[in-house]
Amino acid sequence: MTQRWPWTVLALLGAYHGLNPGMGWLFALALGLQEKRRSAVLYSLLPIAAGHAAAIALAMFAFRALQDFLPIRILKWGVAAILFALGAYRLFRASHPRGAGMRVGARELALWSFLMASAHGAGLMLVPVLLAQPMSAKTHTMAGELPMPPHPLSLSTLTLATFIHTASMLVVAGILAILFFETYEQIGLKLLRHTWINFDLLWAVALLIAGAVALLS
């Protein structure tokens, strides 16, 4: 990805995922409050970020692997179809995990985060970015970038993409969790009541938009 915009989009989507209470910052906050320690918030965020990274990496690398077997048109349609289906499902039927709890270690937190991100299609949401910008030939000339034929993304590019997205997610989630933790007595939790917009709906819309982008790219 030689242009800057795909990286910006990946980072923005990371921030967006970080903002969603269902993606982990709220969990980190609650665990910190339960233990009455700020460090518990921070320690919880790391496995949450790791789980999130694993989920989006899985989606992107799977997509990359399929690129070797399937023509780009089929891939495009497939990705769009899954995104539309997931978006429509989330639009009409809310759901949430069962069987989780508050007494969780790092491994369980990472697993939880991985499952939440996967079930919400967090990784799939990023795939249209890769579709839209499938070339990454690092060919520079003095005159600038040369138009190149479509070429699959390199693994290092995907790794970097995972990292950028997750770092952005972690920063936003971390800021929110710590902000709420520090102010929870006075305003934090009250604020939560009034500002908790329906992320499931927003998320569903984001999935539908991602589906459209996949089709149009």
Add this chain to the structure above:
Amino acid sequence: MLLKADPTFYPSPKLASQAPAENLAYVAALNPNGGSLPDALLVVDVDRKSKKYGEIVGQVDMPHAGDELHHFGWNACSSALCPYAPHPHIERRYLIVPGLRSSRIHVLDTKPNPKKPKIIKVIEPSTVAERTGYTRPHTVHCGPDGIYLSALGSPNGDGPGGIFALDHYTFEPLGRWEVERGPQYFGYDFAWHLGYDTAVSSEWGTPNMVENGVNPELLLGGKYGHNLHIWDLRKRKHLQSLDLGAEQQMVLELRPAHDPTKAYGFVGVVVSLKDLSSSIWLWHKPKANGGSSNGKWEIKKVIEIPAEPADPQKLPPLLQGFKAVPPLLTDINLSVDDRFLYASCWGTGEMRQYDVSDPFNPELVGSVYIGGIVRHAPHPVKPTRELNGGPQMVELSRDGRRVYFSNSLYAAWDKQFYPEGINGWIAKLDVNPSGGIEFDRKFFVETGELRPHQVRLQGGDASSDFYCYP
């Protein structure tokens, strides 16, 4: 689905205790006369500014007779904010109303017209039995990931009693909750410590042991439930039985601390075979904060309420031999700020208020008398009228300033302790914030032949909601 979180959900009990006052109360009412008359859900106006304050403003009859409405609960509550399964845009809107005798479960929608809830779904007893293996559904709690109900027994009327879940969105029964039930056999109430991934359940008796009235032989033999069970909420596994001793008969209502960081709660015992006293026990996890999470739970008696000597002439046959009226503690409730504990003495006709700021050393700070097997104490608005039944199901407003309670227990048992029959009433107390209770003279609801049982408040109350944030 809502665009913002349901305004009746509060992350913490501290915030919930600042909630606005409730305007309506829902009351399960039993029709004891049998025949074709169904039970009903009553709607009572509890808005002080309303002209109809203290009046029944709505009634929803159940589609069948003989349900024995008893406990019920909201489809969703503050536990929807729990961080591991957040879904705060679901609405606190439906009341899940089971028939304790029929095992039929009704779902009522309170949204279009809160004063006239509409039955939108009925789950037939056979469906409950087939899907879960349980019958006689009792307590209803809105959990972080589903609606949970306890049940007294199996389809043939024996044990084991247990817990089952309904889907949050479709209300379909999902199956039995326990993966490993260990020695647990009796069911009754259940509650959670969400901060500790721990569930607690209590013991009454199997349907066959209670549906024809209390069986004196079983009672004197110490055969009713006397254990508390501790469960791993996530693995759905039995962890520990806490035996209160066989003389402690019928371990009923569970009231855990609302603050999820506190690992303790109160449970009421109806009667001690030693001296007919009732008692309240504190279950707790020593050194919960900082200690190992594998630590054992313990239980300790913290309140004892003695029986009162009585003229046998004034006692029902069941009690004549004892020459005393037992307090028959049938319900307790804990204020949302975990400060005051209320104790309903259905036998002696007394409502007690304890300050439990130090849960190990409760202090009696308030008491009122109304009804009672011997006392028949009147309500202050009708000082000459003797009342029967006694304080029973008790519910508190979220701010802890108002206490509502009803006077009927369970048809077959009402008959044994109040053989003359019970005239239904619902009373309300005003609470002094620093301790002390007194009757609200503007609020005395008489329900006549219909016998009121559990009270639920619009927007939530002290025993509806569980919290994940301190």
